[in-house]
Structures are given as structure tokens and as C-alpha cells.
Amino acid sequence: MKFxxxxxxxxxxxxxEGRVDPAFGDGAEPLIGDVGTVVHMTACSPDRPPAFLVESIGPEGGVRWLADIYQSELELVSSGP
Structure with missing residues (x-):
């Protein structure tokens, strides 16, 4: 499934390590079970799997983390609008 x-x-x-953008967020590391929103789809090349830029928002509305994550490391919770 492509997101x-x-x-x-x-x-x-x-x-x-190395997939979180340190310029965004409160310093939290993405953990198994964390939920986020796909905000960008990276270009795929034949030698790399599909990857997505995913953003997680904390309870106060601020960014917790922003990370590049491969499709195989994600599961769909709900489809966007």
C-alpha cells in the first residue's frame, strides 16, 4: 500500500538514528506505536523503497518530531481527506 x-x-x-529532522519538534524520538501524518512523499528510485515525511503533533499542538520513514515501517490508521 502506498500512503x-x-x-x-x-x-x-x-x-x-538520523531520520529525525532536529530543526523541527521538541526533541522527541519517534517510537513504535507513535502516530503521525504524512506531509510529504519523497521521490522513489529503483534502488530505494518508498519513503514519506511524517509529522507527529503533541497534545499542546506543537510538533513532536518530523522524520523520513519508509513505507515498510508504517501502517495506515486512517486515510486523509
Whole structure:
């Protein structure tokens, strides 16, 4: 399944270091079970799996983390509008 912009997704596997953008968020690391929204789809090349920029928002409305995550590390929670 390929995700679409604004789909809500859940992380299903541990992400390696270096995929979180430190310029955004409160310093939280994405964890298995965290939920976020697909905000960008990266271009796919034959030698790389599909990846998505996913943003997680905290309870106060601020960004918790922004990370590049491969399709195989995500599951769909709900489809975007």
C-alpha cells in the first residue's frame, strides 16, 4: 500500500538514528506505536523503497518530531481527506 498526503499512519518498527529532522519538534524520538501524518512523499528510485515525511503533533499542538520513514515501517490508521 502506498500512503497519500495527509494519511494518518502508525510506526510499526524501530527507526534507525538520523531520520529525525532536529530543526523541527521538541526533541522527541519517534517510537513504535507513535502516530503521525504524512506531509510529504519523497521521490522513489529503483534502488530505494518508498519513503514519506511524517509529522507527529503533541497534545499542546506543537510538533513532536518530523522524520523520513519508509513505507515498510508504517501502517495506515486512517486515510486523509
Amino acid at each position: 497519500q498526503m495527509l494519511d494518518v499512519v502508525r510506526i510499526i518498527s524501530q527507526l534507525p
